[in-house]
Amino acid sequence: MDSEKLMARLRRGGYTLLHDSSDTSAKIVVINTCGFITEAKEESVNTILEFAEAKRRGDIEKLFVFGCLAERYKDDLRKEIEEVDEFFGVSSFDDILTAVGVPHVQAPAGERLLTTSGHYAYLKISEGCNRSCSYCAIPLIRGKHVSTPIEALVDEARLLAGKGVKELIAVAQDSTFYGVDIYGKRRLAALLGALSEVDGIEWIRLHYAYPSQFPADVIDVLRDNGKLCKYLDIPFQHVSNTVLKNMRRGVSRRQTYELIDKLRSRAPGIALRTTLMVGHPGEDETAFAELMDFVREVKFERLGVFTYSEEEGTYGATRFKDALSPEEKQQRANAVMKLQAEISASLNMEKVGKTFKVMLDRKEGSYYVGRTEFDSPEVDGEALITSDKPLSIGHFYNVKITSTDDFDLYGTAEKF
Numbered sequence: 001m002d003s004e005k006l007m008a009r010l011r012r013g014g015y016t017l018l019h020d021s022s023d024t025s026a027k028i029v030v031i032n033t034c035g036f037i038t039e040a041k042e043e044s045v046n047t048i049l050e051f052a053e054a055k056r057r058g059d060i061e062k063l064f065v066f067g068c069l070a071e072r073y074k075d076d077l078r079k080e081i082e083e084v085d086e087f088f089g090v091s092s093f094d095d096i097l098t099a100v101g102v103p104h105v106q107a108p109a110g111e112r113l114l115t116t117s118g119h120y121a122y123l124k125i126s127e128g129c130n131r132s133c134s135y136c137a138i139p140l141i142r143g144k145h146v147s148t149p150i151e152a153l154v155d156e157a158r159l160l161a162g163k164g165v166k167e168l169i170a171v172a173q174d175s176t177f178y179g180v181d182i183y184g185k186r187r188l189a190a191l192l193g194a195l196s197e198v199d200g201i202e203w204i205r206l207h208y209a210y211p212s213q214f215p216a217d218v219i220d221v222l223r224d225n226g227k228l229c230k231y232l233d234i235p236f237q238h239v240s241n242t243v244l245k246n247m248r249r250g251v252s253r254r255q256t257y258e259l260i261d262k263l264r265s266r267a268p269g270i271a272l273r274t275t276l277m278v279g280h281p282g283e284d285e286t287a288f289a290e291l292m293d294f295v296r297e298v299k300f301e302r303l304g305v306f307t308y309s310e311e312e313g314t315y316g317a318t319r320f321k322d323a324l325s326p327e328e329k330q331q332r333a334n335a336v337m338k339l340q341a342e343i344s345a346s347l348n349m350e351k352v353g354k355t356f357k358v359m360l361d362r363k364e365g366s367y368y369v370g371r372t373e374f375d376s377p378e379v380d381g382e383a384l385i386t387s388d389k390p391l392s393i394g395h396f397y398n399v400k401i402t403s404t405d406d407f408d409l410y411g412t413a414e415k416f
Contacts, residue, residue: 001112001122001123001124002032002067002090003019003032003115004112004113004114004115005093005111005112006030006032006066006093006096007019007112007113007115008111008112008113009093009097009102010030010097010100010102011113013097013100013102013103014102015028015100015102017113019115026060027060027061027062028060028061028062028063028064028100029051029054029060029062029063029064030064030065030066030096030100031044031047031048031051031063031064031065031066031067032066032067033047033048033065033066033067033068033069033070034067034068034069038309038311039309041069044067044069045069048063048065048077048081048084049081051063052081052083052084053083055083056083062085062099062100063083063084063085064084064085064086064087064088064096064099064100065077065084065086065087065088066087066088066089066090066092066096067089067090068090068141068142070087070088070089071089071090071141072137072140072141074087074088074089085099086099090141090142111159112159112160114160114163114165116377117361117362117377117393117394118163118164118165118394119164119165119166119167119359119361119393119394119395120165120166120167120168120169120203120359120361120377121160121165121167121168121169122168122169122171123153123156123157123160123168123169123170123171123195124148124171124172125147125148125153125170125171125172125175125178125188125191126145126146126147126148126172126173126174126175126177126178127142127143127145127146127148127172127173128142128143128144128145128146128173129142129144129145129173129174129177130144130145130174130177131174131210131248131250132248132315133237133247133248133249133315134246134247134248134280134314134315134316134319134320135247135277135280135308135309135311135314135316136311136314137311137312137313137314138173140313140314142173144181145173145174145177145180145181146181147178147179147180147181147182147183147187149182150179150187150190150191150194153191153194153195154194154195154197154198157195157198157201158198158199160201161198161199161200161201162200164200164394165200165201166200166201166202166203166359166394166396167201167202167203167204167205167359168195168201168203168204168205169205169207169376169377170191170192170195170204170205170206170207171207171208172207172208173208174208174210175188175206175207175208175209175210176188176209176210176213176214176215176218177210178191179191186215188215188218189215189217189218189220189221192204192206192218192221192225192228193221193225196225196227196228201227202227202396203227203229203359203373204225204227204228204229205229205231205373205376206218206222206228206229206231206232206233207233207376208233208235209232209233209234210234210235211234211235211236211249211251211255211256211259212249212250212251212255213250214234214259216262216266219262219263219266219267220266220267222267222270223266223267223268223270229373229374230267230269230270230271230373230374231270231271231273231373231374231375231376232263232270232271232272232273233273233274233275233302233376234263234272234273234274235274235275235276236251236256236274236275236276237249237275237276237277238276238277238280238283238287238291239253239256239257239290239291239294240253240282240283240286240287240290240291241253242282242287243280243282243283243287243291244256245282246280246281246282246316246320247277247280247316248315253290256294257298260272260298271301271302271373271374271375272298272300272301272302273300273301273302273303273304273376273379273380274300274302274303274304275303275304275305275306276291276295276303276304276305276306276336277305277306277307277308278291278305278306278307278308278329278332278333278336279307279308279324279328279329279332279333280308280316281308281316281320281321281322281323282320283308283324283332288332291336292335292336292339295336295339295340295343296339296343299343299346299347300340300343301344301347301374302344302374302375302376302379302380302381303336303337303340303344304379305333305336305337305340306333307326307329307330307332307333308322308324308329310322341406341407342406344381344406344407345404345405345406345407348381348404348405348406348407348408348409349404351401351404351409352401352402352403352404353400353401354400354401355398355399355400355401356372356373356383356398356399356401356409356411357372357373357396357397357398357399358370358371358372358383358385358396358397358398358399358411358413359371359394359395359396360385360391360392360393360394360395360396360397361377361382361393361394362393363391363393366386367384367385367386368384368385368386368387368391368393368413369382369383369384369385370382370383370385370397370399371383372399372409380407381407381408381409382408382409383399383401383408383409383410383411384408384409384410384411385397385399385410385411385412385413386410386411386412386413387412387413387414391413397413397414398413398414399411399412399413400412400413
């Protein structure tokens with residue numbers, strides 16, 4: 001989203017923009033980086049090095065880098081990669097425009113040059129985080145939680161709907177804390193209700209809901225508002241009391257199970273997506289067995305796994321010893337995902353013979369590829385659809401499920 005807003009301002013400044021990093025015709029390259037976890041940092045560094053080599057060859061004229069990695073490590077990066085003309089932090093749009101040679105043009109609030117398919121878009125509802133999770137560097141990079149006012153987000157949603165966006169994916173580092181800083185209380189439910197009144201928006205999906213002090217009124221909105229997808233991304237990270245305490249998550253094993261029961265009982269049919277972390281200090285064999293039992297018992301509809309990586313400056317890096325090898329962590333991650341594949345396959349089989357509303361994202365070969373309301377783009381399963389007649393990307397269809405595999409659905413479509 002930061003890239004999309006910067007691109008809008010660059011375009012207003014007269015530049016022709018390319019988002020495809022494989023296109024070698026660009027003369028000025030601006031790279032947005034991530035500095036959250038080891039894998040993301042490595043990917044960012046590799047991308048910078050790739051374009052640094054292109055600059056050495058004379059293929060590009062200028063190379064600029066911004067974002068989380070640059071915010072945190074700009075001095076080190078500047079010493080190591082001399083081909084980069086300048087590094088900028090996370091809130092340096094004006095400085096980037098100056099470096100590129102563009103007047104400080106201001107795009108209308110919320111204007112973006114979409115890099116998604118056009119029928120869905122991410123909507124960042126707040127920036128930063130007030131939590132102190134042991135493993136997380138986001139507060140060090142992004143600072144304290146700052147909510148965007150409801151009116152501004154509704155205006156941005158209207159702009160996106162005017163561009164043809166039908167699905168909004170609300171994201172934040174901590175979405176359930178939304179509103180506390182500007183309204184004095186959590187206002188996520190009110191925001192979701194306001195967004196649902198925007199004409200043209202048909203699906204609203206919620207990501208990154210922190211489980212501690214989860215606002216009960218959000219459950220009611222997920223249950224009752226027809227535009228809210230029956231889907232919630234809520235990263236529990238672990239279930240062992242020892243590990244949760246070391247992680248500084250502010251919840252216990254008992255509270256975790258109680259919240260899951262409340263979500264499923266008050267919003268029947270909701271698909272829960274969670275993220276787990278394996279290998280955090282304190283996760284011995286007993287704690288890992290607890291985690292496996294948790295996955296086995298809860299049967300999350302969607303689940304992802306990260307391995308713990310020691311992040312410089314975090315509480316975990318200063319207080320704990322990273323005792324497990326990368327190989328041991330990966331073995332645990334593989335075990336969780338193997339179990340989840342079995343659970344997902346079983347849940348998918350229950351969908352055979354049923355009909356679901358599906359949003360079409362693209363076409364690949366003989367299949368149209370789409371998603372139900374229970375699947376978010378890029379991270380969840382997909383529906384692979386056949387049709388005797390041409391279908392339109394970005395439109396909704398009724399799809400009857402005919403078969404499944406571990407994570408994906410197969411079906412036939414008719415216009416919704």
